[in-house]
Amino acid sequence: MFKEMHDLFQWAWLIPALPFLSFLLIAFVTKRSKGLSSTISILAILSSLGLAIAIAYSVIRAGAEIVEHPAIINVNWLNIVGLKIDFGTIVDPLSAMMLFVVTLVASMVQIYSLGYMRGDKGWSRYYAYQSLFASAMLGMVLATNLLQLFIFWELVGLCSYLLIGFWFFKVSAREAAKKAFMTTRVGDFGLLLGMLFLYTKFGTLDFVALSAALNTSFQDVVVVGTASYVTVMAFLVFMGPVGKSGQFPLHVWLPDAMEGPTPVSALIHAATMVVAGVYLVARMYFLFDFASPAALQFVAGLGAFTAIFAASIAVVQNDIKRILAYSTLSQLGYMMFALGVGSFSGSMFHLMTHAFFKALMFLGAGSVILALHHKQNIWDMGGLWKKMPITGWTFFIGILAISGMPPFAGFFSKDEILANALHNGHPIIYAVGLFTAFLTAFYMCRLFFVVFMGPVKPENQHVNESPWSMTIPLMILAFFSVIGGWAALPEHNFAFFVHYGEFEHEAINWFLAGISVLAGLLGIGLAYAVYVKKVIAAESMVVRFPGIYKLLKNGYYVDEVYLWIIKNVMGGMGKVLYWFDIYIVDGIINGIALTTRGSGKLLRRTSTGQVQMYAMVFFFAVVVLFMVFAFGEGQLTALNPLATLGGVK
Template sequence: MFKEMNDLFQWAWLIPFLPFLSFLLIALVTKRSKRLSSTISILAILTSFGLSIAIGLGVIQSGSQIVENPVLTTVNWLSIGGLHIDFGTLIDPMSAMMLFVVTLVASMVQIYSIGYMHGDPGFSRYYAFQSLFAASMLGMVLATNLLQLFIFWELVGLCSYLLIGFWFFKVSAREAAKKAFITTRVGDFGLLLGILFLYNTFGTLDFYGPGSLSVQMATSFHDFALIGGVSYLTIMAILVFIGPVGKSGQFPLHVWLPDAMEGPTPVSALIHAATMVVAGVYLVARMFFLFDNASPFALQLVAGMGAFTAIFAATIAIAQDDIKRILAYSTLSQLGYMMFALGVGSLTASMFHLMTHAFFKALMFLGAGSVIHALHHKQNIWDMGGLWKKMPITGTTFFIGVLAIAGIPPFAGFFSKDEILLAAYHGHPIIFAVGLFTAFLTAFYMSRLFFVAFMGEEKPENHPHESPWVMTLPLIILAFFSVVGGWVALPEHNFGYFVHYGEFHHESINWMIATISIIAGVLGIGLAYITYVTRAIKAENVVARFPGVYKLLKNKYYIDEIYLWFIHKVMDGIVAKVLYWFDLYIVDGIVNGLAALTRGSGRALRRTTTGQMQTYALVFFVAIVVIYLVFALGEGQLSALNPAAMLGGVK
């Protein structure tokens, strides 16, 4: 059976190749035909989705064999001297899950986009970028080594730049695209340094196999020297982690993610649910052996950064009014959840939440797009109201997404969030408390969004209507997965196919933790209901009572303003002036001084090279006379001409 599955796994390369082929076809052949371009793109990603399902079923049937022996299919890509690099595909339970999630969400987004992007002049270009985006993420998931992963990692960043700035005629879209690209480059520089240090130390970048990084770290991590009391391996882990900090929007490199809302809403769904932002979480999970073998500080840093980002973004979300930005900060918070799950040592919980989050976050972003489409691009939730009656499919599916992210059973988010809180509960009480309070805030601000937009007072100037079937069908499918996606955690479904160091790893539901989590979610929903539906508590009164806090949250803790101040006043101000004067007087001074010396010596020497024969003859004659005097008069007689000798040696 395993051999038969092995034959199937050899074809995994087709999963990223088909979307990439569709990108080439659209860009080079069919871009003039909108319908043909979208058809090619959708057929390619649906075929990849079918292959992903087949591989996922094969992984399940393979059982513990593939857990202990991931299937590697490689070809040599580069051999120069001692440098030998293979490219290929890696199939294990984690990559199989990611293939399913990415292809499912990408398929739903592309089908949905037929309606949302209808009539856009860049329709074919949009589908070309969508195909390249999916291909890049799928290539990253299947990577067998860090170099291959880094190449696709950078392609994912490029695609996000192209799609965030898709409407490049808008200044805000162009600026948001540049902000995303530059901010993530900061993180990528750290990741690149980490990759170089890892290769310099181990001589390989392979994840698995004989002599791979995981094998060497498991056997020789205790041999690493300390630098300033810190393990060299820990430094490499921190450098690698800087990449995911940028890509997955962890504080302080989170500032690009809310601005990414300037792209088309389906793009936001893809970025926030299955591609760009989860790439960082996936990298930390794939390199978990590095963080686990480093000093405890490495995992503590991941846990602390994740927990802070989770509560930081959640507090901002409660004061936002733009429907897409609320969802964006929700994504930041949930990414923090995934990161601190990794930091407390639960690879299973993090990957589980990545999967369920992809379902309900893609659902809510596409639901938000349905609303924006119906209201002619209005995005402020206070301009909405009464939408559930006019848009029943969008409203119902969106509500399912809210219940899922709030952690209400039996929806998907309940199971994955419970897994994370349970992992934090064992030995990490502060992080557990942060996670629990974040769960309460999440339920509150997501319910606030729903109650105001879908159950609030209907605005007479709006004339909403339900979206076409190409937009509502993906909502229904994603709503289905948002309901049942967490049921794989039930004991009878053996969720152990999410692995932790080659062993099945899943804890059954702890009903004490689950009950506390449910109560937190219900309290959040209840507080939003009495604030924005029954208005027993008036939000404007709370704002009036705490205006400073509201202003702080509304302006996102002024992080963007702090960065702008630092850039303008420090980098472009003090630092720029210091560097200017250093360049002017030190660098230019040395260069100009050497130039002046060369110029002066040249000016003096040029007098000896006049090109006139009589001058050269005169110089030659004078030289002969001097030489003759030296030899004819002798040293003794010449010394008589010395003034000291003339004075009789008197000193």
């Protein structure tokens, strides 16, 4: 049976290849035909989804065998003296789960875009970018080595730049695209250094070979300093995920990425760019596990800080997409600190469930934005529950899922993360995660109550539900947001949730789960009291705590700090280097040039071309030399007293 499955796994390369082929067809053949372009793109990603489902099912059937022996197929790409690079595919529980999530969300986004992007002049270009984006992420998931992953990693960054700045005629979109591209390059530089150090130390970038090399180094006591060296490499590799997955302080690009079309935001935040960093840490977990405890502690600490940091900012935001963006940052922090505290399965489980309900809420927000003629301020909305029932109900399911309410998907994954944090000796991180869960429920229900249950605005009287091309994906994602967490139940202990070949998923601790549910209920209750019953006036809190409000509203002024550093520190250094270049470097060069030019002018006067002049100069030179030798010999004789003794001359 496993051999038959392995035959299926050999075709995994088609999953990224089909969207890439659709990109080529749209870009070079069908770009003038909007209908044909979208059809090709959607059929390609749906075909990839079908193949991903087949592979995921086979992985589940294989069970522990596929964990112990992943299906790896390599083809030699480069082989020269001292360097051998293979390209291939790896199929194991981790990659199978990611393939399913990426293809599902990407296909829903592309179908949804039929309604959202209708009439857009860049229709074919949009679907070409969408296909390339999906292909890049899927190629990254299947990569068997760091170099192959890095190539697709950078292609993911390029696609995000193209899609965030899709409406390039808007200055804000262009600036947001550049900000995303440049900010993530900072982290990517660290990742590239880490790759170079890993290759220098171990002579390979293959995941399996690296894992084996690290185990060998660990067992070989003769190797001195390996652990500390690996710790440095782990920190460098982690810089890439810090940028891609929006961890503090490289998070600043993600809220501004909302300038792209809303379906793009759904794809970026749910299944592609931002989860690429989490996936890389998971794929390279053997590196962080081998390094000193400081590496995983740093991952856990930074993730926990990012989670509560972003959640606190989301509490006071008014743009519906920015609220969801900061929510994504917070949930990414959850995934990161889960990895840091040793909850590998919890992190990957939450990555999967979060993809379902976050894509659902972003697409639901797009449905509202389109119905309200691209209004994004939640205070311009209200009373949409009855006018947009499908959007309202599906969005409500997403709210319950992210708030950790049972039996929705977010309850199971968030509970596992918090339980593992406490069981593995991280009570502070557990407390931070629990308080973040309270804040998440509060600000997400604040959004829901204002948008769907608030008073109807006069200008919104004639709002209608979105077309079926948009609501069907909402219903499908809502379905997965409900059942996606049921994999945690004992009878559904899927092979996805494994760690180094051992099933680490444990039975639900209902006491701890009850505490996390209570935290979510308190958040929901507080939002209901403030924004529905008006028991507490939100405006009075703003007046009472204006400093805190401004601090949160402006994202703790991190962008302003960066701008100050760029303007004063980097700008000041630039001025110093400019003056050094002008007065020191250019001064020396110009001084040499002036000296050469002056010498040339002087020597030029001696080259007249007249023979009599040269003869006269030659005559005077001979006379001078004769006089020097004549007078010089007499002076030497007079000054030397030994010259007259013993006939010595």
